[in-house]
Amino acid sequence: MNKSTIYLLSFSFLTLILGGCSQKKVNTAIEIKNMDLTVNPGDDFFRYVNGNYLKTLEIPDDKTSYNVFNILRENVDKNINDILKEVSAIEGAVKGSATQQISDFYFTGMDIEKINQDGVNPLLDEFKMIDEIETLGQFQDMVAYMHLHGLDPLFGGGVEQDLADNTKLRYYLAQAGLGLPDVEYYTKEDDRSVEIRAEYVKHIAKMLGLAGADAPQASKWAETIMGIETFLAQNSKTLLEMRNIPGLYNLMGKDSLQKLMPDFDWDRYIRKISDQDFGDFVVMSPKFFEAMGTLLAETNLEDLKIYLRWDLINRSSEYLSDDFVNQDYQFYSEFLSGSKQIQDRWKRVTQTTNGMLGEPLGQLYVDKHFPPSSKEKMMALVANLKVALKKRIENLPWMSDATKEAALAKLETMKVKIGYPDKWEDYSKLVIERDSYLQNVRRVNYFATQKNLAKFGKPIDLDEWAMTPQTVNAGYNPLKNDITFPAGILQAPYFNPDADDAVNYGAIGVVIGHEMTHGFDDQGRNFDKDGRMTNWWTDEDSKEFMERAQLLVDQYNGFKVNDEVSVNGQLSLGENIADFGGLTVSLEAYKMSLEGKAAPSDIDGFNDIQRFFISFGQIWRGKIREKALIRIVQEDVHPWGEYRVNGALFNVPEFYESFDIKPEDALYRTVEQRPVIW
Template sequence: MRFLTVAPFVLFAASVSAQNLTSQPAPTGAQKPLVPLETLPYSPVLNLTSLDRSVNPCDDFYKFACGGWQKNNPIPADQSAWSVYGKLTYENQQFLWGILRDAAAMKDRDATQQKIGDYFAACTDEPAIDKRGFDPVKPALARIADYKSREALLKDLPAFAVDVDGSFFFNAGSTQDPQNANNVIAGEDAGGLGLPDRDYYLKTDPKSVEIRQKYVAYIEKLFTMSGESAAHAKTDADAVMKLETALATASLSRVDRRDPYKIFHRLTLADLQKQVPAVDWAHFYQLAGAQSFTTLNISQPDFNKALQQQLTTAPLDTLKAYLRFHALTSAAPQMSKPWREAQFDFFSHYLRGTPTMSPRWRTCTRQVDDYMGEALGQEFVRRTFSADTRAKTQLMTNLIEDSMKQEIEHLDWMSPATKAEALKKLKTIRNKIGYPDHWRDYSKLTVTRNDYFADYHNAVMFESERDFGKIGKPVDRNEWMMSPPTVNAYYDPQMNDINFPAGVLQPPLYEAKADDAPNYGNTGSTIGHELTHGFDDQGRQFDAEGNLRDWWTKEDAKGFEDRINCLRDQFATYTVVDDIHINSKLTSGEDVADLGGTLIAYMAWKKATEAERLMPVDGFTPDQRFFVGFAQWACESQRPEQLRMNALTNEHSPGYARINGIVVNMPEFANAFQCAKTAPMVKANVCKVW
């Protein structure tokens, strides 16, 4: 990935590219935001002002390529990190904000304009939202209060988990069948935690202990805001923490979840009922919108043992407190200002280091994109994404795939049998560029202008029902996991496709009028990155059809792991923040994709320009321009708190490691910048996988 996006339930997370969010002052209400995209602040794909020429590129290439960018682009107050991807995200959001304001003000609108316009109008009506206080969540709290026995709670739990927004005890939804990727089956997985990862509950270092104390204080605060006494809130918060810790202890780590075989247990609904008899699973899936089925994937059976134990042995008051908290924390961002601030103070300010909340226009623009992204994306594509850009991106992708084919054919460590399977998989990878061939139908989604909380709930339910409704049906291989305006890209191992939304194919990541060198270094390496994910430590375990199948000989698998371990050992030496090093077992898939993707993009660029007489531009040779273009997509700054969170939860290495850690393994870089053999950016024994 170069980022992670999650569908309601995904067995094998697709890999993605991006960073964080925005810069520049927010537009004021008096400004007209909808302007031609080319008039927005423009940065070229190779930006000379982003350089720090006081640094020798052979000493620290990332600092040379991005030092000026970091100096000129301080992290905005409403962000925990800032990057080239984030800045482009902000610019795209400005454009979307204008589309939404226009849709909200129109008198003569079609159904799509009505939905996106009214949702945005309701979301930005803060006086109306503040006036309601926490009324929107009171029905859920009253429902919980009515549970007089464990039996009553468990009987209603399937309906409660469907009706009330939040993460309650487990995750469920649809997923592609690992054994037959053409079919959609049901899935059930671990869930129910309030902190970002299970390790937050288990690590014993002083910072982790402090985070848990702050989290309990946050739980207490929500309880007292809902009317509980301080003493009662303290007891309930401690009980919630104890229950969540039990669930976390039984959950797989992120590293373990990278092994698809550890989260694949294709069983029956009856098996799930035996594992967790406290929940009526058939009733739950029926209420959620699934048609009748018998087979599903149970990702974590050990977690289910802990879930059953908690549901049957934890005191009734503990179970009720847990449900209350998760209902409150889920609703908080949609309720009045004190609730929004309470959640921001812990999750954004404390955990991520973000000083201030985002302006409301931005929050609401993101939400419309999250829940009606293909409705909003149609207008974005029409105004910003040309057929020429789509065609050029497709051509670049074809050349990069050709380079990957050549690499596989000439590998000296892979047997002919495995090569044949690899080439078959490569040939069948689908390229999805810009936007879907068929737009999503939102006609069943109800949106009104005067009830934001209802609009939000309806949007969540619409997406949930759409997800559960896939169970038992053939896979729609035209579906996208991202909206067209998204500044990101991903590879899906079960779909066996690479996906590049229109939002990521904009300057400064892709510039149609620029020369090929920086475009191949930037967008080309991203295409190569996603393509290589089909053959990383996780993606290689799926075949051409997207089925989980071992198509490697034992000798080839060992050769692959030996080469990956070279990168793992290298990246484990890099520091994220303070004394925390990269967890290279977690990041190895991304690190492999960065290295392989950049190499095959370089090869494709050479092939694309072999008949041209390339000349230096702005004092840089063509090869130097390729590598600077490659480095500048990753220019970023992150607050220390965000870095700590990423060290635990992010499958991507920090930006500096993703650049310096790659070029040291490419002799082409050392040749381009005429680096001495003893320079920091040169390795005697390079890592090479593909």
């Protein structure tokens, strides 16, 4: 999450953590020794359950935050690296086999001697292509070439289900083309944003210098590039605006698009991308494309070429020699996020290999690290959570029967994906050579783009996964109305076969409830049981929902990150609804699981409901560097764990009873301030 990424329809993953990965074992069940019992749980539950752990926790130098996600991702990195080494030791692998692809890709990434010898050379052919551009038409052709190879100058595109009629596929056009991580870095006037812009221009100049420009030229070019990116950013939707899903659905034929930006030859561009006729496009931010048209009409061609050159360098730097890698690290990880040391090369190359060849690697990963019994246990848990959410919807005091009926139908139809896909994608046509790391990256990206384009016109593949099995995350996809729990997250402490039920419901149970609730958050509620964007709410119920959601917005806006910055309650609303819902539904499911059974006895002096909450609070233990925290507030829809814990709890009535929360406690909210949503 360093450079801004193309924003197609990216829905609701559980969390995104900035920064990368040291080998430490995750503790199982709840850890009493991590708690700080001197903290009043009603004042700061996060520190009550994690205080002692936080006192001694040091964020490793090569990370910008350290929490359970980081630890689990490190474990996955280590496991993947073991697989890479095993696969690399196999001799005589058949060309096109997963063994050959994986081992050759990893080999080129680890061959730092050759990479350093090559320096900027792997980019020279593409520089030449840019240098030879003489017309706007040729410029467009280069943009298309770059888009096909995973780069994102100006804008991005790809095939995805139609929002309104999800049995169809559409070609989406999205704003892109920025080097800073978020649109608002270009527009905000606070000191830090101004400082970031100044440093970014210096960074561009340094990188251009490494790629061969002399210093005065590099500085001049950097200003030009910054000018172009700033113009694009000023005309882009903000992250918050991008969360308005109905606002992204703008169908436009090629003719309308052509009228919107007369200087861009869409016919020519599309022909370079594919020989298919895509029909109407979904233009996610029409204003951006109109502005891009203006940019192309009014900017000198040489300046546009400089911009392409920068996009090429910036998106390639981590696969080049150490001078590029280190400068890239200094700006994006050290300056922007507060990292103190670059990760070891084996970790970086492992992560890249995993990112590029995650599907073939995933097959090897699940064979070793995902017991089939986990799938059965998860299926049972998901079924329990569904029953609990059903009961809650049926009993919601604020919702009409008509809306309830549609909500229940949606819940009933919600599908679940656990562990790994039933069928694996075919990578046999992907060519990987032992010649060049950067070229291999280009080949994989080209392959992925072609795979995406080839979907067009075909039936929707409902079994397709949006995440690889080794991903430490979970997700909800409103267009398919399904929830996904990859093998990567089904590890302790999230999913812990050795822990008591209360602990598991407080951990993986809440995760399941979180993803289910995404189907009913401020974005998910725009989609019906079949995954179509349609309004199934009565006006009165919509109004009720918005009023209740506003209480959450106000609550999270009240969390101060430092003297100047607060959590953005509006940006994080979907996550906060999901956290609140996840906690509520999982607790309900846990209580239902006890029906007809004797109450579990206390463990370590805590009853089961207390252990449920402690487990939830300990899942989010961790520390983050100040700079990274500020970035999360601006760039991530997920609040940092501390706010996820304290924020979700104070709306749950059982929390008050379990820990005897009193009106004078900091987390206390009056009944009027606590919404009931799901």
